[in-house]
Amino acid sequence: MRYANLAFAWLERLSGLKMLMCLLAMVVTMTLRIALLPRLPVPKPYATDEFSYLLGAETFAAGRITNSPHSMWEHFETLHELVQPTYMSKYPPGQAVFLALGWKLGRPWLGVWISFGLFAACLCWMLQNWVPPVYAVLGTALTLSRISILGYWMNSYWGGAVAASAGCLLLGSLPRLARDRVKPKDVTIAAIGALLLANTRPFEGLVMTVAVLIGLVVWRKLRHRSLLELVSVRCLLPALLVFGTGAVLDGYYNYRVTGNALLMPHIAYLQQYQVASSWLVLPERNPPVYRHFDIRNTWKEMDLDYQQKRANPLDNLKDAYSIFVFYCSLLYLFPVAVGLLLSGSYRFWTAAGIYFCVWFGLLIETVKFPHYIAGAVGLLTLLVVYGFRLLRVIGKSYGPVLVLTCTILMCVQGKAPDQGRSWETRAANVMSPRMIAMGMVMKEAGRHLILVRYSAHRPDKSDECVYNGADIDGSRIVWARDMGEAKNKELLDYYHGSRKVWLYQPDNDPTKVVPYEVANH
Secondary structure: OHHHHHHHHHHHHHHOOHHHHHHHHHHHHHHHHHHOOOOOOOOOOOOHHHHHHHHHHHHHHOOOOOEOOOOOHHHHOEOOEEOOOOEEEOOOHHHHHHHHHHHHHOOOHHHHHHHHHHHHHHHHHHHHOOOOHHHHHHHHHHHHHHHOOOOOOOOOOOOOHHHHHHHHHHHHHHHHHOOOOOOHHHHHHHHHHHHHHHOOOHHHHHHHHHHHHHHHHHHHHHOOOOOHHHHOHHHHHHHHHHHHHHHHHHHHHHHHHHOOOOOOHHHHHHHHHOOOOOEOOOOOOOOOOOOOHHHHHHHHHHHHHHHHHHHOHHHHHHHHHHHHHHHOOHHHHHHHHHHHHHOOOHHHHHHHHHHHHHHHHHHOEOOOOHHHHHHHHHHHHHHHHHHHHHHHHHHHHHHHHHHHHHHHHHHHHOOOOOOOOOOOOOOOOOOOHHHHHHHHHOOOOOOEEEEEOOOOOOOOOOOOOOOOOOOOOOOOEEEEEOOOHHHHHHHHHHHOOOOEEEEEOOOOOOOOEEEHHHHHO
């Protein structure tokens, strides 16, 4: 016990170097991941969403906002990408901007690596604004061991590090904005966080931002501080500058991609393909016109899931539970329960209230993934470390032992379970049908066109093959949907024999790619 008390006292002194702790969190995280590259190499895109984000990244890296629609666009329709009125990712640009940065540095994954390092630093900074520095360090350690450099946030192209960084900036500013005199710097940081949330997870970011604003008003009222301070010139001016600039840029982006400054690419894609609403509280739409049965079946399956969740709320809760266990282990429940039962801190209950609002927003969504609420990752950590503070007080001389033991056990648990989940971190030797076909075709010299023909009842709709680069015609391999002999001839005539044409039927035999003339004959 004596050594535990000494260790805790030493950690308290060291954690007082706040800026150093933030930098240390970032550097250690990024260095460890680089050191693991021989064992865990740079990931290959696997999930359908990843290809969409990479399309956006390649477009930005090439200095374009969007891409002109292809004249043969019907052959290139796919999941999560617009092909009309322009060719672009449906997702907000935040994640793609970081991937584009990595692209310019040599590999898109470097953007993921950088964003995860920023997340580690932002998380530590956020916690420092809510709790004493020693608990900020402990909270950063246990969160990074749970989210982990071995998990999908670091080892895929659709993780939540960018949104998590944004959420930490917004949440970390909240205690600062509750002070007597608000500094323009703090307003600017909060506005940047909210704007980045809007460009990564718009709906969840909106829910969280509104909850933070309500929490700020309640917080200032409880501390008998003037609300007029929030509408003073030094608060409104930086907020208007940041949000005004963001609104102009986002409006211009929307205009270039969809032709309408108020129409987001995600909504445009929804209108073109989706039947089920993205929110369970809204009715489904009339089915659009589909040109490919496999795309129709994919969205039909989502509609069935939507109807089932509306009819049976328990299914929706089961879906939400898989997200809950990603963030929260059973060990987390002990300090959180201590806080809920014993804490009278308005800081604790403000964090709990905001976290509840974010989860309510997730519950009404049809589809759920952990990174959807990445912006709120620091809130659970706050609830845990507030429990730690109470344990130290309750435990008296045994308090440091309790706190350090809990932290070590949580860190030892390691990364969140993901086996069998769509966000599972895949081993380097796991090959998707698209990777298999590409490997075989790349052995042949020249340029290629691969026509993909799916069966009427695809076994795995997540293994979509038809994804192309930002410059379709400039790519060595072009992936296209088989549309029957007449439509295929139009596509072949378009390329004028400049490409070797293959037929790939992944549902029949994913290890076989045959020349189109042979298969057609």
